[in-house]
Amino acid sequence: MKSIFISQGFVKNESFISHDEAMYLREIYDNLLKDDDKTKGFRSDLSGKKTDNQVEKITQIMRPSLLAPKLKESYTYKHALKTVKKLLGDDMELDFDMLINKAPNTNTETPWHQDAAYWIKMPDKRAVSIWIALDDVYEENGCMWFIPKNKNQEIIEHKAMPNGGALYCEVNNVNAIPIPLPIGGCTFHDGFTFHYSKGNITESQRRALILNFRSKKMIELERKMGVDHTGKREIRNKKGS
Numbered sequence: 486m487k488s489i490f491i492s493q494g495f496v497k498n499e500s501f502i503s504h505d506e507a508m509y510l511r512e513i514y515d516n517l518l519k520d521d522d523k524t525k526g527f528r529s530d531l532s533g534k535k536t537d538n539q540v541e542k543i544t545q546i547m548r549p550s551l552l553a554p555k556l557k558e559s560y561t562y563k564h565a566l567k568t569v570k571k572l573l574g575d576d577m578e579l580d581f582d583m584l585i586n587k588a589p590n591t592n593t594e595t596p597w598h599q600d601a602a603y604w605i606k607m608p609d610k611r612a613v614s615i616w617i618a619l620d621d622v623y624e625e626n627g628c629m630w631f632i633p634k635n636k637n638q639e640i641i642e643h644k645a646m647p648n649g650g651a652l653y654c655e656v657n658n659v660n661a662i663p664i665p666l667p668i669g670g671c672t673f674h675d676g677f678t679f680h681y682s683k684g685n686i687t688e689s690q691r692r693a694l695i696l697n698f699r700s701k702k703m704i705e706l707e708r709k710m711g712v713d714h715t716g717k718r719e720i721r722n723k724k725g726s
């Protein structure tokens with residue numbers, strides 16, 4: 486797993502957590518999704534726009550474990566940290582978590598981007614996002630797609646969607662690979678790997694819980710620079726970094 490992650494920038498695990506554990510997380514997740522008051526200030530629509538009746542298309546809630554601390558006590562968070570330490574080193578810690586839900590029949594893609602475009606420039610570039618499927622995911626409801634990474638991939642130019650929506654970039658995606666997963670499966674990707682997901686054209690939600698890890702020192706640097714992953718989205722890392 487480690488060598489694939491290092492060489493192509495992503496790897497999958499089809500059974501990262503059990504079905505029961507995914508159901509446990511889903512209950513907490515659904516309660517947060519329903520709770521506009523509790524999630525105020527942490528919540529936004531990645532699509533950059535809402536439909537006329539104000540249905541969020543791609544709901545992103547940052548730092549859900551601050552709002553529902555039992556998430557941090559869950560098997561998933563502990564298992565994720567152990568796995569990441571083996572992958573990238575013992576100094577890895579949870580930087581932030583987020584949930585991203587694609588509502589039914591909203592057909593809105595998450596555009597191609599590199600996560601590092603959202604982050605400040607960091608001397609230690611080791612980082613991994615674990616994207617955990619809390620529904621079966623496939624192309625039609627918005628599974629992740631990745632482009633295998635080039636060696637020493639740098640950040641390319643990103644632009645921002647209107648109204649504080651997602652960042653996006655123009656990239657040749659002929660080699661892009663979709664990663665369908667069963668509930669409880671996950672993907673691991675680093676900050677420089679291009680990824681994307683199609684819109685959800687099914688009758689059900691597409692719920693993903695994402696945990697991001699980096700070194701303790703880089704988390705300290707971020708916090709010193711005022712970055713705690715609760716604020717507004719912006720381009721923080723420029724082309725060529």
Ligand SMILES: O=C(O)CCC(=O)C(=O)O
Nearest residue numbers: 585595600616682693695
């Ligand atoms: O869930 C999605 O559609 C996109 C997720 C993503 O961009 C990420 O986890 O970095």
